[in-house]
Amino acid sequence: MRELLRLFGYVRPYVPSLSASVLLMAFAGAAHGLIALLIQPIFDRVLNPSSPEQDVRLFDVPLLNHTIYLNDLVPSSIHNVWTMTAAAILTAFLVRGIADYLGNYLINRVGLSAVTDLRQQVFDRVLHQDAQFFDENSTGSLMSSIMNDIEKIQVATSHILADWLRQTFVALALVIVIVQRDWKLALFSLTVLPIVMLPTAKLGRRIRRSTRKAQDDTAVLNQILQETISGHQVVKSFGAEHYESNRFHEAARRLRRSNLKYVAQQAISSPLIEFLGALTIVGLLTYARSQIRQGQMSTGEFTSFVIALLMLYEPVKRLVGIHNIFQQALGASQKVFEYLDREILIREKPHAKELKRFQQSIRFDGVSFHYPSAPDTVVLDDVTLEVKAGEIVALVGPSGAGKSTFASLIPRFYDPVKGQVTIDGVDLRDFQLASLRSRISIVAQETFLFNTTVAENIGYGKPGATEQEIRDAARDALALEFVDQLPDGLRTMLGERGARLSGGQRQRIAIARALLENAPILILDEATSHLDTESEILVQPSARQPDFGRTVVVIAHRLSTIRRADQIVVLDRGKIVETGKHEELVNAGGVYQRLHELQFHEAS
Numbered sequence: 001m002r003e004l005l006r007l008f009g010y011v012r013p014y015v016p017s018l019s020a021s022v023l024l025m026a027f028a029g030a031a032h033g034l035i036a037l038l039i040q041p042i043f044d045r046v047l048n049p050s051s052p053e054q055d056v057r058l059f060d061v062p063l064l065n066h067t068i069y070l071n072d073l074v075p076s077s078i079h080n081v082w083t084m085t086a087a088a089i090l091t092a093f094l095v096r097g098i099a100d101y102l103g104n105y106l107i108n109r110v111g112l113s114a115v116t117d118l119r120q121q122v123f124d125r126v127l128h129q130d131a132q133f134f135d136e137n138s139t140g141s142l143m144s145s146i147m148n149d150i151e152k153i154q155v156a157t158s159h160i161l162a163d164w165l166r167q168t169f170v171a172l173a174l175v176i177v178i179v180q181r182d183w184k185l186a187l188f189s190l191t192v193l194p195i196v197m198l199p200t201a202k203l204g205r206r207i208r209r210s211t212r213k214a215q216d217d218t219a220v221l222n223q224i225l226q227e228t229i230s231g232h233q234v235v236k237s238f239g240a241e242h243y244e245s246n247r248f249h250e251a252a253r254r255l256r257r258s259n260l261k262y263v264a265q266q267a268i269s270s271p272l273i274e275f276l277g278a279l280t281i282v283g284l285l286t287y288a289r290s291q292i293r294q295g296q297m298s299t300g301e302f303t304s305f306v307i308a309l310l311m312l313y314e315p316v317k318r319l320v321g322i323h324n325i326f327q328q329a330l331g332a333s334q335k336v337f338e339y340l341d342r343e344i345l346i347r348e349k350p351h352a353k354e355l356k357r358f359q360q361s362i363r364f365d366g367v368s369f370h371y372p373s374a375p376d377t378v379v380l381d382d383v384t385l386e387v388k389a390g391e392i393v394a395l396v397g398p399s400g401a402g403k404s405t406f407a408s409l410i411p412r413f414y415d416p417v418k419g420q421v422t423i424d425g426v427d428l429r430d431f432q433l434a435s436l437r438s439r440i441s442i443v444a445q446e447t448f449l450f451n452t453t454v455a456e457n458i459g460y461g462k463p464g465a466t467e468q469e470i471r472d473a474a475r476d477a478l479a480l481e482f483v484d485q486l487p488d489g490l491r492t493m494l495g496e497r498g499a500r501l502s503g504g505q506r507q508r509i510a511i512a513r514a515l516l517e518n519a520p521i522l523i524l525d526e527a528t529s530h531l532d533t534e535s536e537i538l539v540q541p542s543a544r545q546p547d548f549g550r551t552v553v554v555i556a557h558r559l560s561t562i563r564r565a566d567q568i569v570v571l572d573r574g575k576i577v578e579t580g581k582h583e584e585l586v587n588a589g590g591v592y593q594r595l596h597e598l599q600f601h602e603a604s
Contacts, residue, residue: 003333004326007157010114017106022165024103029169031096034058036177036308038088041070044300045081056081059180104162111158119150122339130346131413132372140223145339148218149332152211156329164322167315174312181305188283211331214258221251262328346412346433354435358520358551359424362387362410366419369405379405381574382419387567389520392552394562396592397571403555404445406571407523410553411440441514445526445555447506449498454483455490457498457509461517473516479508525555559596568592 011018041056056070074084123146126133178186228235228244235244369380379402387393395403408414409421412428420427428436441461449457458473459465470490474480482505486492498506514522556562563582570578570585570592578590585592 003330003337006337007114007118007153007329007333010118011110011157013117014110014113018110021103021106021110021162024099024106025162025165025169027099028096028103028166029171029173031092031099032170032311033173033177033308034092035089035096036174036304036311037180038070038085038092039304039307040181040298040300041081041085042300043303044298046085048300053081056084059177100166103165104159107162107165108158111156111161112154115150115154115157118153118336119146122146122150122336125340125342125344129342129344131408132345133342135371135373138219138223140221140226141219142339143226144215144219144222145335148222149215149336152215152332153329153336156326160322160325163318164326167318167322171312171315171319174308174315177308178305178312181301181308185305209331210258210262211328212334214255214262215332215335217251217255217258221248221255224248224251346415348433349430352432353426353430355423355426355431355439356435358389358439360389361424362521362551363422363425364406364409364419365422367409367416367421368418369402369409369414369416371414378574380409380416383574383576384419385569385576385579387551387553389551391566392554392564393567393569394554394556394565395569395571396556396559396562396595397577398591398595401571402574403571404525407442407525407553407555410521410523411437411442439519440521440523441517441519442523443507443510443514443525447498447503447510449494449501449506449509451494451496453488453491453493454486454509457494458490458512458516460513465516469516470512473512474509476515477508477512479505479512482508520550522550522552523555524552526557559592559599 037058045051045056058068058070058073060067070084070088074087078084078087126142126146175186224244224247228248235241364383364385367380367383368378370376370378383402383406395406397403405414409416410428412433415429420429422428423431423436423439450460454474455467455470458470462469467490471480474483474490483490483492492500494500494509498509501509511524554562554565559582562568565582567579568582568585569576570590572591578585578588578592580588586596587593
């Protein structure tokens, strides 16, 4: 129920359109009821020429003690029964058609608008989540929720909601008709409704659980699909096509079982209603024979009652199906609302400061860190270090020493569990996130390029950059030479993740993007690993730009490329074990010397 109320909360901005659609659907339902009412005069008057001439009675209004006649609803110039009935039939169908069309359009507009708002809110929430959130949730499951789960909600809140309004008002109008015809007979006929509704409610709860299971299985299938397509080269290089095919097959089978379980539960209601309806009709026919023989009911009245009752079973059956679809949407909404309710761990304080400029230093004071998923594994242990403005500081050490984690604390992708990181003496947590990150450019170890042009990829961090600025950045990153040789130069589409470029070319584009942003702090996390040594040595000085005073934090495994660093920091098992320049460390007998000798031996 809570999920349903939250979903309808997104409809609140569109209440005027929703109200108009409800009114229009009420008109459509009333017109449907009028069609059922017209069955009696057709049998008793139009098809019975010997019937006496009198006003055509439609129905009585009990509380007002008033009878409404068909003659009251048509122009006074029309007196012929057939003409009045024909005009009423055509008018009822016309009104129903127009009201149904307009009501259906408006309710779909409301539903689609509300779900668009929901999808945007979920996307924005996911977009602003911290790094831990993306560590915990796979790409496939996130995409499945934002697209597939919300798609089920969209179906329920657009044309299914329109159908619910339509069938509800039709059912209400038809109930009024059968009660008007014979309330005792109506009471007997409607006793089957509780028999239908009780199992339907239980089925609805099962359907919600089955839907959630099916959506989770869909997310797993999407994850396998995403991984296999993105990692197609790895799959092919290891000859793992058969393994991935089996993995996909098993996931698809689980999804099929979940969907079949939903189908089996959802399909029970329709035959149940139809069988109970058949029992009701048999009972009615038995009762009607005696009533007509005794002259207490005309053939037209009974025919009108039975047809209205038969017409009523269709909307009841549809409403049961709609209830199941709503349960399906509620099951899908659970995961969506989980994402919306998940607290963002990296947040800025209510009155956070703007980082206007970086002038002095970045300082780590007694910083310790472990990932939330592995609290017993210390990644950084009591790290204290100062990086002065304008310096190039290189982080080196064995794999898993904590180098990338150290760099990720500067833009606050994570917060330390102990100690603090400061810029110019101010704790990073006191700065506005946007202003902090606008002062930092990052070239990550895994280069990511968008499926757009070279120019748009380079200019991503500086909207509105001129073509000359983009060319200058490409030149500084040693990318302009190969860019000019591409079919459309800067306007060449790169494909997904820059698939049309080599690894080294992708890294140069990423470096150009960071240089163009021109932030005072630049983090290069293995950013030149795909470049040859000569290119790497040439690119790194352009990253420094001494006249600008850019501060560079470099993570590199190739020690030959960081000899010019102002400070080399050696990390091992989360601790700083050595600091100094290359000349000081290379013969100090520590970790750096060992790494240098290993690389020198490999090179030899």
